[in-house]
Amino acid sequence: MELIWNLCEILFIEVAPAGPLLLHLLDWVRLHVCEVDSLSADVLGSENPSKHESFWNLVTILVLQGRLDEARQMLSKEADTSPTSAGMCRTLGDLMRTMPILSPGNTQTLTELELKWQHWHEECERHLQDGTFTSSPHLETLCKIMLGDEAALLEQKELLNNWYHFLVTRLLYSHPTVKPMDLHLYAQSSLDLFLGGESSPEPLDNILMAAFEFDIHQVIKECSIALSNWWFVAHLTDLLDHCKLLQSHNLYFGSNMREFLLLEYASGLFAHHSLWQLGVDYFDYCPELGRVSLELHIERIPLNTEQKALKVLRICEQRQMTEQVRSICKILAMKAVRNNRLGSALSWSIRAKDAAFATLVSDRFLMDYCDRGCFSDLDLIDNLGPAMMLSDRLTFLGKYREFHRLYGEKRFVDAASLLLSLMTSQIAPRSFWMTLLTDALPLLEQKQVIFSAEQTYELMRCLEDLTAGRPVRGEPDAQRLQDDDIETTKVEMLRLALARNLARAIIREGSLEGS
Amino acid sequence: MGEIYAKFVSQKISKTRWRPVPPGSLQTAETFATGSWDNEENYVSLWSIGDFGNLDSDGGFEGDHQLLCDIRHHGDVMDLQFFDQERIVAASSTGCVTIFLHHPNNQTLSVNQQWTTAHYHTGPGSPSYSSAPCTGIVCDNPEIVTVGEDGRINLFRADHKEAVRTINNADSSTLHAVTFLRTPEILTVNSIGQLKIWDFRQQGNEPSQILSLTGDRVPLHCVDRHPSQQHVVATGGQDGMLSIWDVRQGTMPVSLLKAHEAEMWEVHFHPSNPDHLFTCSEDGSLWHWDASTDVPEKSSLFHQGGRTSTFLSHSISNQANVQQSLISSWLSTDTTKDRIEITSLLPSRTLSVNSLDVLGPCLVCGTDAEAIYVTRQLFV
Numbered sequence: 001m002e003l004i005w006n007l008c009e010i011l012f013i014e015v016a017p018a019g020p021l022l023l024h025l026l027d028w029v030r031l032h033v034c035e036v037d038s039l040s041a042d043v044l045g046s047e048n049p050s051k052h053e054s055f056w057n058l059v060t061i062l063v064l065q066g067r068l069d070e071a072r073q074m075l076s077k078e079a080d081t082s083p084t085s086a087g088m089c090r091t092l093g094d095l096m097r098t099m100p101i102l103s104p105g106n107t108q109t110l111t112e113l114e115l116k117w118q119h120w121h122e123e124c125e126r127h128l129q130d131g132t133f134t135s136s137p138h139l140e141t142l143c144k145i146m147l148g149d150e151a152a153l154l155e156q157k158e159l160l161n162n163w164y165h166f167l168v169t170r171l172l173y174s175h176p177t178v179k180p181m182d183l184h185l186y187a188q189s190s191l192d193l194f195l196g197g198e199s200s201p202e203p204l205d206n207i208l209m210a211a212f213e214f215d216i217h218q219v220i221k222e223c224s225i226a227l228s229n230w231w232f233v234a235h236l237t238d239l240l241d242h243c244k245l246l247q248s249h250n251l252y253f254g255s256n257m258r259e260f261l262l263l264e265y266a267s268g269l270f271a272h273h274s275l276w277q278l279g280v281d282y283f284d285y286c287p288e289l290g291r292v293s294l295e296l297h298i299e300r301i302p303l304n305t306e307q308k309a310l311k312v313l314r315i316c317e318q319r320q321m322t323e324q325v326r327s328i329c330k331i332l333a334m335k336a337v338r339n340n341r342l343g344s345a346l347s348w349s350i351r352a353k354d355a356a357f358a359t360l361v362s363d364r365f366l367m368d369y370c371d372r373g374c375f376s377d378l379d380l381i382d383n384l385g386p387a388m389m390l391s392d393r394l395t396f397l398g399k400y401r402e403f404h405r406l407y408g409e410k411r412f413v414d415a416a417s418l419l420l421s422l423m424t425s426q427i428a429p430r431s432f433w434m435t436l437l438t439d440a441l442p443l444l445e446q447k448q449v450i451f452s453a454e455q456t457y458e459l460m461r462c463l464e465d466l467t468a469g470r471p472v473r474g475e476p477d478a479q480r481l482q483d484d485d486i487e488t489t490k491v492e493m494l495r496l497a498l499a500r501n502l503a504r505a506i507i508r509e510g511s512l513e514g515s
Numbered sequence: 516m517g518e519i520y521a522k523f524v525s526q527k528i529s530k531t532r533w534r535p536v537p538p539g540s541l542q543t544a545e546t547f548a549t550g551s552w553d554n555e556e557n558y559v560s561l562w563s564i565g566d567f568g569n570l571d572s573d574g575g576f577e578g579d580h581q582l583l584c585d586i587r588h589h590g591d592v593m594d595l596q597f598f599d600q601e602r603i604v605a606a607s608s609t610g611c612v613t614i615f616l617h618h619p620n621n622q623t624l625s626v627n628q629q630w631t632t633a634h635y636h637t638g639p640g641s642p643s644y645s646s647a648p649c650t651g652i653v654c655d656n657p658e659i660v661t662v663g664e665d666g667r668i669n670l671f672r673a674d675h676k677e678a679v680r681t682i683n684n685a686d687s688s689t690l691h692a693v694t695f696l697r698t699p700e701i702l703t704v705n706s707i708g709q710l711k712i713w714d715f716r717q718q719g720n721e722p723s724q725i726l727s728l729t730g731d732r733v734p735l736h737c738v739d740r741h742p743s744q745q746h747v748v749a750t751g752g753q754d755g756m757l758s759i760w761d762v763r764q765g766t767m768p769v770s771l772l773k774a775h776e777a778e779m780w781e782v783h784f785h786p787s788n789p790d791h792l793f794t795c796s797e798d799g800s801l802w803h804w805d806a807s808t809d810v811p812e813k814s815s816l817f818h819q820g821g822r823t824s825t826f827l828s829h830s831i832s833n834q835a836n837v838q839q840s841l842i843s844s845w846l847s848t849d850t851t852k853d854r855i856e857i858t859s860l861l862p863s864r865t866l867s868v869n870s871l872d873v874l875g876p877c878l879v880c881g882t883d884a885e886a887i888y889v890t891r892q893l894f895v
Contacts, residue, residue, distance in 0.1 A: 273553060273554065273555055274526075274527055274553040277866055304591075304608055304648070305608045305648045305664070306664055307529075307591075307593070308552075308553065308591075310797075311867065311883075314778065314797055339636035339637070339645070341636075341664070341665070341666060341689070343686060343689075344664070344666075344687070344688045344689050346707070347688055347689075347706045347707050350732065377687035379687065379709070379711075379722075379725060380687045380707060383707070383709060383725070383727055384732075385731070386732075387731070387732050
């Protein structure tokens, strides 16, 4: 992958012109074909390097990679040990030294370089023709390589290892001033020559070919097919897009190719159990479809602990995704209610500012109270604080609990007025009115008069509202009859108590105070 | 502060804890444990930092931490505590509490004891068994107290198979963290913003005291007690607010300090210099709060590049007659006298910093960006 990336850097981003192009390609090859270093360590480490079995291999590779200085050093070692070939070694070494290359910072023009190189090439040719190197086949091969002789190069297939190495070496020794435009011709021919029709090109070869042809889209397409995930293409496309190399192309599926690939990559991240946090950042950088995709994905992250849920919610809140916050909180609150964790449910609905759910939780509490006659989770209800305002039902719950507390503290007058206000202010659900009235019963029966006449009238009005609203029932069954009986008894008792209280209240209010 | 070293470890770190040094020894902290989360396979690992003054051949990297050993852990590691020199207690998101034993001779970790159904929503007896994550642990040899999302408090003793004491439905919301006040008393914080003090000497299932903030019920995520003054407690909340409480007086916090921009995950008093407090948060920062009175000289030596700012504490209780011989600088209500220096310790903002621990001059923290940061020169 690094191979492809570096090549793309050289060709697309640096856009090297004719001369330096070759140098960059040489660096590229040297970076990625690395056996040279281990081999040279091997050979140099041995006692007698020039007698090492891989010695000539090493020298050949050095020449193939254009590392002529090192090759010369090797040759001088050989010259030291075998005086017969010393002369030849020196000549070859001189040839190596005098090879004209374009060094960075050098101000010679391309034409100058061409001329010089032509001269040098002819000199090498002359040496070969003269037979200077005939006595040493190794040195002769080296000279042929330096002349760019294709046959000689092809003989070194094993050392070259792959066709792009062959390409670069070939260019080095036959067309050092190659222009970027012509690169693909040489690439194609190198590929064909190297493979020699024995094997078909592999995906990597296709990718590199597409790169040499400067066809960015083809490169991306081939990479997408060949590589197993979207990481490489997403980042490469992003880089190229930032260099403004992709904009001239108009894609038929509408959105930008960079965005498409980034979306694919980020979606892949979300499918991973722990990399979803990174995916968020990627979505942030997709201008068109990023936010929508993030909204869809973030709701679907599996949440098995509250801590993870909190992190997800923080991400949503930072991006003002209130819908998602609400839906996630609702899911968590439902889970909490199912597990009977009413306090957690309430805190989730407070976070989502979800009045409807708060109403649901309060209804649960009230139902519990009706079933059991006492409140569960008093710590929560007693300490609701301003959260009470979230929903009417919740406010009612809080106030009702307060009523019970006041009653427990024997502050009956306060309790009574609270009870009345609960009924008259319409925040009590109708279904609960009967319970409230029944709660009023002991207050009505107290020895001292607690409810004033006005208040008693109010209570009576509520009772009448309640009983008047009862519709005529259809087929009454036994259970219904029994319930009706209980209801009627309760209503009668209430009426009696209210009437008695009214009487006492009128008397008390009517009589003069203090007399 | 001196150098801080980062190491990327390919797992999101949820908890980091220093191994305690034997009391009375002159050693500094050398080993720490980490727990990971959100992976398919989570690990509890032990790391060691290099020897002092042992320069590498490169001349650097002397503080780089190395993995000693690790062991698989089921579920996310929700909390981690050292029980003693060799044993680590881990709380899991599967509701299981495990004690791991470290064998120093062959550098391995093994499971010593496990309570698999410490926390659950519906019990192991019923057909619809569902477990609940265990969210907090605190240890005081030989006792371990755990709390969880099921609102339950368990008191375990090492080597006892069953819980010594369980308070079911201690809270109707999630309990996030727990700490010891005095030995039979613990303090828990929950997700409706309440602190509750429980006394294990009492038989009932009711807390002996409840403290909370009026105003919005912001969930509290972490709590730590002052090392020497056992009535001073610091809590961190979901809105990043740091609160200091005095549990003996009133039900309101003594001071509220606006701190981070997102949930505060951990707060720690420095165990030997309690004038220093450390907090870390979801917003990716780690802050050092210095309330010591001789502030001016120190400010110039603080970490270069760190953000230094001064906040005045808002005090909301008017306790005019605080008459103790040792007035904690955290509780002092005189706003002109009390300046707190705050420094951000991490070099750049990262993903959430989930956990931190301090011991002596050493600090370790772990982040969601899969990195562990260590410094051994906290007070340079």
